[in-house]
Every structure is written in C-alpha cells, then in structure tokens.
Amino acid sequence: MTIGRFARLCRLSVKQLRHYDELGLLTPARVDAFTGYRYYTRAQARDALTIALLREADVPLPGIRAVLAAPDPTVALTTERDRLAARIERDRERLAVLTRLASGATHEITLVDEPALILAFESGTTTVDGLGATVGHLIGTLLGRTHAWRPPMWGLFPLDIADGMTVTVGAERVEGAAAGPGVTEPESGSGWRGWPVEPESGSGYAADPDPTFGPGSPHGLADGSQAGGALGCEVRATGVEPDSDSGSVSGFGPPGRGSHLAEPDSASGPSGPVRPTPAPLVLPATRAAVTLHHGPYNQLSLAYYAVLSWIHERGLRPVGPARESYLVTPGEAAPEELITRVVIPVEDPNSRPEPTPAPDPNRTEE
CATH class of the missing domain: 3.20.80.10 (Regulatory factor, effector binding domain)
Structure with a gap:
C-alpha cells in the first residue's frame, strides 16, 4: 500500500514514516525505482506503531533498534524501563535540591x-x-x-x-x-x-x-x-x-x-591468609x-x-x-x-x- 494509506492505517504522519526510514528504523517494503514512491505492507504496521510508542516514551534509537531486532523484546523493554526509572529518580533528586534552594534554607558555617x-x-x-x-x-x-x-x-x-x-x-x-x-x-x-x-x-x-x-x-x-x-x-x-x-x-x-x-601475607593460619x-x-x-x-x-x-x-x-x-x-x-x-x-x-x-x-x-x- 502507498505511504499515505499506511500512515492513516497506523495513525502516523507521512513525515514520521519518512523520518523512520531515514533513521533506518523502518524501511519501506518497496520503493518505486522511477517515481521514488514508498510502499508498505500490513505486516509492518506493528513495527511502525512500536516505534511511535517508544519514541513518545523518549527511548533512544539504539534501544528502539534492540526492541525491533529481538525475537522476544521483553529483555530490551525491561532495560529501557530501568533506564527511564533511573532518570526519573535523578530528576527527583534534582527537584529536591531546587526545592531546598528555593526555600531559602541556609547552612551555618x-x-x-x-x-x-x-x-x-x-x-x-x-x-x-x-x-x-x-x-x-x-x-x-x-x-x-x-x-x-x-x-x-x-x-x-x-x-x-x-x-x-x-x-x-x-x-x-x-x-x-x-x-x-x-x-x-x-x-x-x-x-x-x-x-x-x-x-x-x-x-x-x-x-x-x-x-x-x-x-x-x-x-x-x-x-x-x-x-x-x-x-x-x-x-x-x-x-x-x-x-x-x-x-x-x-x-x-x-x-x-x-x-x-x-x-x-605469605603466612597462613587456620582460617587462611593473614x-x-x-x-x-x-x-x-x-x-x-x-x-x-x-x-x-x-x-x-x-x-x-x-x-x-x-x-x-x-x-x-x-x-x-x-x-x-x-x-x-x-x-x-x-x-x-x-x-x-x-x-x-x-x-x-x-x-x-x-x-x-x-x-x-x-x-x-x-
């Protein structure tokens, strides 16, 4: 199907699909050699939707590639979840520091x-x-x-x-x-x-x-x-x-x-090296x-x-x-x-x- 029809099927924009192609995340099933038009198949819909969802979750490109390439994406998704959780924790710590600064708390020196x-x-x-x-x-x-x-x-x-x-x-x-x-x-x-x-x-x-x-x-x-x-x-x-x-x-x-x-030490006792x-x-x-x-x-x-x-x-x-x-x-x-x-x-x-x-x-x- 054409890129426009595939975009509507996946609730994406043509611009997004072209961008995914440029990034090497989702290449068209066929590209017309004369017109350059891109064509996709229904079997590619799941990957397209997965990419859009992961991009919205701010998953980096290597993480998205790992998810798409894995026979079972559970491990790759768990890794990205842990990465995001660690970032959220760091942001909470930064927020606490800013909150304390904004409160005017001082240290007596x-x-x-x-x-x-x-x-x-x-x-x-x-x-x-x-x-x-x-x-x-x-x-x-x-x-x-x-x-x-x-x-x-x-x-x-x-x-x-x-x-x-x-x-x-x-x-x-x-x-x-x-x-x-x-x-x-x-x-x-x-x-x-x-x-x-x-x-x-x-x-x-x-x-x-x-x-x-x-x-x-x-x-x-x-x-x-x-x-x-x-x-x-x-x-x-x-x-x-x-x-x-x-x-x-x-x-x-x-x-x-x-x-x-x-x-x-070179000397050893009953419990091992001293x-x-x-x-x-x-x-x-x-x-x-x-x-x-x-x-x-x-x-x-x-x-x-x-x-x-x-x-x-x-x-x-x-x-x-x-x-x-x-x-x-x-x-x-x-x-x-x-x-x-x-x-x-x-x-x-x-x-x-x-x-x-x-x-x-x-x-x-x-």
Whole structure:
C-alpha cells in the first residue's frame, strides 16, 4: 500500500514514516525505482506503531533498534524501563535540591581549628558513577577488620570529583578496649548503625543499605563543577609526611603502588591468609570551614556549595581533601534526618611565614 494509506492505517504522519526510514528504523517494503514512491505492507504496521510508542516514551534509537531486532523484546523493554526509572529518580533528586534552594534554607558555617586525627582506614579508586558503591564497600571492609573504634565514621574526598579519584573512609581505632561509652564493636552480620560489614574470611561484604551513600553521589555544584572528597593523590594536600626510611606515605605502601590495601601475607593460619594491619592514616590539625548538613547524602552538594562560597568570599583557599563525619547515619534515621559534618580545610593565601634569614658566611663562631 502507498505511504499515505499506511500512515492513516497506523495513525502516523507521512513525515514520521519518512523520518523512520531515514533513521533506518523502518524501511519501506518497496520503493518505486522511477517515481521514488514508498510502499508498505500490513505486516509492518506493528513495527511502525512500536516505534511511535517508544519514541513518545523518549527511548533512544539504539534501544528502539534492540526492541525491533529481538525475537522476544521483553529483555530490551525491561532495560529501557530501568533506564527511564533511573532518570526519573535523578530528576527527583534534582527537584529536591531546587526545592531546598528555593526555600531559602541556609547552612551555618564556622571557621574552627580541627584537631589531628589518627584513623584506621581503607582507600579505593572509583568513578563518579560508582562513588556510592565504592564507599559502601570500603566501609564494609574497614568495619570487618576493626574490632573496636570510636564514632563517627569519617570520609575523605578530593575537592575535584572525577573518574579515577581516590576515596578514603576511616575511624579512630581503640586498641585493646572493651566496648563501652564512646566505643563501638561491630555487630555480628549487621555492621554498625546500618553500615555493612565485610568479614575478613573473604565471603564478601553486605550490600550497603543505602546505595546512594557517599558524598552527594556525587557532589555536583550549581555551576556544574564538582566538590566532595577523597584522599587526594598529592601528599602535600593531606599534610601526611613520607616515612623517613622507605619514602612511602604511612598506610599507602611503597611508592608507585596504586592502593594502600595490603597484600595477603605469605603466612597462613587456620582460617587462611593473614592480612597485616595497615599503618594508620594521620590527618594533621588544620584550620577549616565547617557546616552541618541535615538531609540525604544526595543533597550534600548544597553544603559544599555553601561552604566553598563562604571560603572564597573571605579570600581563603580550600585545601583538599574535604572531610566528612557521619553523625547520624543510615539505619538510625530516615534520609531526611541524616546529619553529616562537612569540613573543608583552608589556608589564607595572604598569610606567609616569616622567611628564615640565610646564614652569614662571614660570621665566625665565638
């Protein structure tokens, strides 16, 4: 039948059918070599209607081709449904951020002297999209090997979020202490305050109860830049000094190694390889801009936006890594009731230490 008649049969326009042909989605059954007229068959009606329906649902062209080519389109349709559901969830998160901005909610920011911290820690490399899952894995690993520790849990993140970044989680380990006030021991199988526990036996780690956990998943700012945190690759950004003997940074192993995670020791016990305890991570005392964020982790970008704006308005310079301490965590409260302390170390670019005078070569010892 002619393209016009086929279009009326499928409740489509001739223009749409020509467009589908140009895209390679629905080619005519026959094209007259002399006139160029397109002809279709009734057997093509289902594909034409399917294309129109999927285009209306904003399914991309590769997805439409997959549906049309599949003997059973169920799998391809399920994939597109999941993609759309994920996009809707992201749009809901963006809507919540805009709603909170429009409400005029503000973050109170203070300049404080943060004390030094000595943390048992785990680090890992991640992509932007995998940030939440990576942090959940690191927390599970850390809790699985730390007998007793003092809350809160800490997260360290680079100021520039990008694929290939290193992120770190840590906690103050309490050596040889029984559980008591201010000391926490892992609960069998359930972790602490909703965090997962990865047993050292190698049986895997419990899934993070909140897969959106992490610094904003990720920390997107209003200008499209990123802020958040992980232990950066630059040693000077952390203030951690190299070990004098080996030249390596405590907890990171020999220079050039991509992760601090310890290799299994060659010695084995009844339960398998023995994993040596990594050296602790030392975070130096620092002056920092600090705020409390009340709400889900996927809105942490609001806190970073407020703190970084406050820092720059006062002529200060942010210094990574950013630190987050999780005061109210998943398992204790609903996402809207979580409390996260955001700490961004700063330095005053106008404050310079007094130069040390050079020794006088003409001066003699008395």
